[in-house]
Amino acid sequence: MSPANDWVAADWIAVDWGTSNLRVWAMDADDRPLAETSSHAGMSSLTRDGFEPALLDLVVGWLDLTRVTDVVACGMVGARQGWAEAEYATVPGPPRGPQAFTRPRVRDGGIAVHILPGMRQDMPPDVMRGEETQIAGLLAREPGFDGVVCLPGTHTKWAHVSAGEVVSFVTFMTGELFALLSSASVLRHTVAADGWSDEDFAVAVEETLVRPERASARMFGLRAEALLAELSPERSRARLSGYLIGMELAGARPYWLGRDIVMIGARRMTEAYVAALRLGGLAPRIHDATEMTLAGLAAAHRQLLVERQHQ
Template identity: 55%
Template sequence: MSEVDWIAVDWGTTALRAWIVGGTGTALGPRRSDRGMAVLAPEDFEPALLDLVGEALPAGRTVPVLVCGTAGTREGWREVPYRTVPCAPPGGADAARVATRDPRIDVRILPGMSQSRPADVMRGEETQIAGVLAARPGYDGVICLPGTHTKWAEVSAGEVVSFRTFMTGELFALLSERSILRHTLSDGDWDAPAFTEAVDAAIAHPARFAADLFALRAGALLDDLPASAARARLSGLLIGLELGAARPYWLGQPVILGGEGAQADAYTTALGGQGVTVDRLDATQITLAGLAAARGQLRQEGS
């Protein structure tokens, strides 16, 4: 790899990822740590970063470090105020410099985005949106970013017009790990027909959601409902409930989905069942593309 040019960092609540970027633009990584924002005091962020990338830093030279995610929250390294929609995803000019002790790093944190009505916020996903727009210049439509807290964003003319957050991933974790349903589910095979049927049921009859949840437990007790089918149905009910509420975003709109793995596959299947053609982009690649776009803006400014 060529000499280190800059470092890209995605600092989330539970994890830290960093990429070493060379002068040719090649990114090595990610290097991963479980030292997310939630377990760090402000004074712990710099040591956590150096533990991860310190050995790659050259002596006698300062390396730019660009950070997205929850490191910019009130509880993070330094609070960086949100930008309010409608606006373009925050870029390098919006990043806030953080004071550091080590002269080898120049750290800047990108702000998140906020919305007043209905109240909503994001940190980290705005950088993925910037990455989508870098990959699909001129795109007007909807971006879906599945995760613990899934984001739906409408973008037009390079700006985020509005967005909504759904706690679907967190609800799935709570119900599958903490509720009575934990005795009913498994991590085994995936029952695709059960998933699709549950998506359709939740969209058609959202008021039955709580009753349909308990039916998973009763089905296991009375009808030997397989654990794989119960897990797929739980996922389908939750994603279907989300799709019903997010219908104004995806109905009749082009949709780009940023994600990979089983969760992104589930959203693609669920949307496909509603007649939506999904353009899939890799979540890691759009995160890096968004950080690279911000770095390019700073470079143009001579920073």
């Protein structure tokens, strides 16, 4: 793949636009990435008028001035506070849904931007933006997949997928709780910013799966043990993660119990979930988040081309 500053002629451009970061890829006609780059111009840092300039700053060198280049984008770019609000597809249903692409107005005539919808679940209420594209990527690779997809992150999603549709999903704030507890609670004096203990993590997960209602007490116990028995900050970090992931697994048991499990996410966080699930004798499979995102965006671009043929 070419470095970001090399000139390439993109057949189309794939975009993953989150709250904090913007990632873009120049794609060829066979949906292979030719180049990639990123910036910190996430949705939360932009006004509505700032999205187009932020995108062009990264992709202008990939545009063929003799034609219009398609840009297919997923994530928070389609949120109410984003470039243009993309209506949610409804669960149960396919991850891209029947909705048309949302096409924000652009000043530059060299690009045509197409924003993918997120997904909504009315009962119990839940939403996702971006993860549905990774699920679509998995289905593009494994059309017959029937099981549960876990997407670890700041807000981890568990989605039941069957017959090409998202049947239901649930979101856990595990990553955000870990960040808050480790940096803005009494545990900030106890939990290291890095370091790990596999043994402490495993013990914490197993304890919490058995008695999840005791997790909050065990978390304060980290502070007490650090004061009274010099529990190391690295061991405290592993245990806090184990307590929180254990709580999540206890709550998500109806999703993962007895089902084929696929994990899609960043390596470090995904490995922690895999280790926790293996304690219960489960064997989750792992897919790279970027690969699934690109596969989902490519499937959406193919859908766009088909729609054009029928217009």
